[in-house]
Amino acid sequence: MAKEIKRQIRTRIAPSPTGMLHVGTARAALFNELFARKQGGEFVLRIEDTDRQRSEKKFEQDVLTGLKWLGLEWDEGPDIGGKYGPYRQSERGEFYRAALQQLIDDERAYQVPHGEAIVFRVSEEEIVFTDLIRGTVKVPTSSWGGDFIVARSMNDPLYHLAAVVDDQLMQISHVIRGEDHLTNTARHILLQRSLAYETPQYAHLPLLLDEGRRKLSKRAGDVSLLSYRDKGYLADAMLNYLALLGWNPGGQEEYFTHEELVRSFNLSKVQKGGAIFNQVKLTSMNKHYLQELDEDKLLDWGKKYLLLDQKKNHELLGMEEGRLKAALKTEQGRLSTYHELEVLLDWARPSWAGEYKSDLLIWRESTAADTINYLSALAEEFKLMGNSDWVEETLTPRILSWIRARNWHNGAVLWPMRVALTGRENSPGPFAVAVVVGKTETVTRLELAHKKLQDSISGE
């Protein structure tokens, strides 16, 4: 038996730029990247734009932007070149022509009478190959009907031919792709044999499914990777979530950095059945990552959101950066995506006017009269405080003991204070908010609340 020289591990992701980068494609890219990195191999990005009608430059850009955002880096690709370029199929015509000519010369393929297609001859047989995830897979050529078209013309190759030629020329050792390619693999093996190519190792990933257990597609909702970025999902969270869809390292831990994923990745632990892309779980994972952001990263994250609609968020954007940072920090525990940001940050605006109902100011076990009293007492107490005391560590104990000294109830005083400052039923604690908006605004807001409540009572 001939000792085979161990080939360099080379994997690839080969998206076709006919739409926005799909989360399923991103996940396949991730698995290819993890596998290559783990083995000390190389990861290649190839753009499969043989379908000129449907391929668009903007989609190619979306693919590149999306993969980069996720944190995947390729060793060779259309943007950086490499030793087996070009990496765009539309620029590789000569290679496909040569392969087609060879197939025709060897009578493995023929041109139909008027030259509008080149057909690859297939005899009836069963193709057997080893899948790194599924083991032995058998596909009879009858399953797709035998002969198949490999090109529209010498200058117009189709997917099967182009993919096979490129994988050979680019020295791809492992083809890791979706399960929907299972029968395509049999066709590719036939082409490889006819062209005297090497057959790479194959691994077919379980599909990403929608809630109805169907292959995740555009009609199922958001499948564009970057749409998740724009909704406030962090790349680290997305990467982590995607990695665990159809794979896991075996233990109980489920939060991993990219480096940790590389270290523990193993194709044999890839699941065989499809996995539902569950946005609820993704969101909870995102929340976890959001909690761990330091204040500068959190500020960057928040600003990206505000920039999405600059007009609407004009005031927050124009605000002093320290204040925005502090405001975000107080709301950090409540953040999970961008969805709620606008509402959560509303109180932080300097011109915030308190559009809440006065009844909200009254704690459930308190009365309007008492609340009015607390509100004015608080305002007076704050006026006595120096600006240097206006930090949470000083403010909190001071007011708490001030309340205790008067035999008041924390809730009866703190609830109205918090509502006066945020106008919300649910919000960060009153001291944290008071520190962010500053002493002057705190007093103003307390006086506003006081007036609101008084007006509502006298209006009855």
Next chain:
RNA sequence: GGCCUCUUCGUCUAGCGGCUAGGACACCAGGUUCUCAUCCUGGAAACAGGGGUUCAAUUCCCCUAGGGGCUACCA
């Protein structure tokens, strides 16, 4: 229809002949608390069904059922 393929809580999964079948998300209850969130405690929740093999099957084999994919001059 044909071919291929898959099957553990609702979801993502651990398990690789002997376990009270574990974790996470979601859900429910309680605690902490001015509220929400966080955090802590607890709870409900699964081996698709039927045959084998074996002292012993979630685990190995077969059948059935169900799901999914493919069946383009798309990729």
